[in-house]
Amino acid sequence: MNRIDDLSIISSPCAIMILESLPDEIFFEIFEYVSIQDLYRGFYSLNLRFRMIIASLTNLHGETTFERELHSLPFRFFASRITKFSMHHVDLMDLSPFSAVRSLTLYIEPNRAQCHVIRAFSHLKYLYISQRPIDHFYYSVSLPHFVFTNAYPNLYTCQLNLISYRVQQHWTCIPSLHTLSVCLENPRVFTQILQSCPSLTRLKVELTQHFTRPTTRFDIAPHVYLRRFYLYLNQTMFSCCDIIEILLSLVPNLTNLVIRGAASTVYSLNINSLADMLHRCVPKLQHFYLNMFIEESLSRMVTDSTKQQIGQLFRLFTNIQIYPSTQKVPARLIIQG
Numbered sequence: 001m002n003r004i005d006d007l008s009i010i011s012s013p014c015a016i017m018i019l020e021s022l023p024d025e026i027f028f029e030i031f032e033y034v035s036i037q038d039l040y041r042g043f044y045s046l047n048l049r050f051r052m053i054i055a056s057l058t059n060l061h062g063e064t065t066f067e068r069e070l071h072s073l074p075f076r077f078f079a080s081r082i083t084k085f086s087m088h089h090v091d092l093m094d095l096s097p098f099s100a101v102r103s104l105t106l107y108i109e110p111n112r113a114q115c116h117v118i119r120a121f122s123h124l125k126y127l128y129i130s131q132r133p134i135d136h137f138y139y140s141v142s143l144p145h146f147v148f149t150n151a152y153p154n155l156y157t158c159q160l161n162l163i164s165y166r167v168q169q170h171w172t173c174i175p176s177l178h179t180l181s182v183c184l185e186n187p188r189v190f191t192q193i194l195q196s197c198p199s200l201t202r203l204k205v206e207l208t209q210h211f212t213r214p215t216t217r218f219d220i221a222p223h224v225y226l227r228r229f230y231l232y233l234n235q236t237m238f239s240c241c242d243i244i245e246i247l248l249s250l251v252p253n254l255t256n257l258v259i260r261g262a263a264s265t266v267y268s269l270n271i272n273s274l275a276d277m278l279h280r281c282v283p284k285l286q287h288f289y290l291n292m293f294i295e296e297s298l299s300r301m302v303t304d305s306t307k308q309q310i311g312q313l314f315r316l317f318t319n320i321q322i323y324p325s326t327q328k329v330p331a332r333l334i335i336q337g
Helices: 003-010 013-021 024-031 036-043 048-055 067-071 073-081 112-118 142-148 187-196 240-248 271-281 296-301 304-311
Strands: 060-064 082-087 103-106 126-129 157-163 179-184 202-207 228-233 256-262 287-294 319-323 331-336
Touching (some): 024 048, 036 060, 036 073, 060 073, 112 142, 179 187, 187 240, 240 256, 240 271, 304 319
Parallel strands (some): 060 082, 082 103, 103 126, 126 157, 157 179, 179 202, 202 228, 228 256
C-alpha cells in the first residue's frame, strides 16, 4: 500500500471512529514517542477529546535545533510541561517558560553568557553535555564552574567534558550529586571533585594523553561513598599502574571497578603490581573488569599456564582473555570477575 492510500485510510470516517473507540490510556502511551511538534500539529485540532488529552500531558520531551523553534506554537503551548529538554544551541533567550525542565542535554559547549541562560533551569536533576573527541578545540570553562558552585542544587547526574585545573577553583559542596562523568588532564582535579561531591556513588573519568602524574600522593581524606568507578586511560608517558594506584588510594570502598584504555608507551602493564594494589586499595571490590590494549610481545607470552598464574594473583581475576593484534586493532587483554 502506498503513502497516499495510508493517508486516505487514516482520514476516512471509519478510521476516526476506530481512533475514537480507543481508551485515553492508549494515547498517553503512544504520545510518549511523538515529538511535541507532531503532537500539536497532528492532533490538537482534530477534536475536543484529543485537545483535552494533549492539554493533560506531562513529562514531555522537547528537542530544538534552531532558536526560532522555541517561539513556535508547539513549544509555547507545551513549555511548562517539558521535563526533558535537548538543545543543539544555547542562544541568549528567555527560558523561564520552561520551568518544569529536570533533564537537559546540550550538544554544544556553552560559553559563560550561555551558562547564565541555562541557570534558568535551576531545578535540574540531570545534565548531559554531548561528549567531544579528546582533542576537541574548545571546552566550556564556565559550565563546570556553575555545576561545582551549586548553581543546580538538585543535580543528581552530570556528564561534562574536560575540566581544567585551577589552584583556586572556589568550588562549594555539592551534596546532591551522585553520578558524574568527566575528562581530566590533571590529577588534582580528581581530588577536588571528591572533596566537593561527598555523596558521589558513581564516577566515570577519562584521562587525556596530556595527563600529568603527581609527584607525591594526595593528602586528603578518602572518599567514603563512591562505589562504582569507570576509568579510561589514554596513552601517556607514565606507568598506568602508578596512575591507577594514586586514584584508587582515595576511594577504598569501591565495589565495582572498570578500567579501559591503553597501556603506557613506556611501561608495560604489570599484572602483579595491579593485583597487589587492588588487594591494598580496594578490599571491598566485588566486580572487576579490565580491557586494555597491550604490546604484541606481551600477548605472545600469555599461555594457559600463565592465565592460571594470573588467576591466583587476585580473587576477581577469574576470566582472562588475550586477543592478538590485527591490522586495525592492537593486542588486547581482558580480565574480569
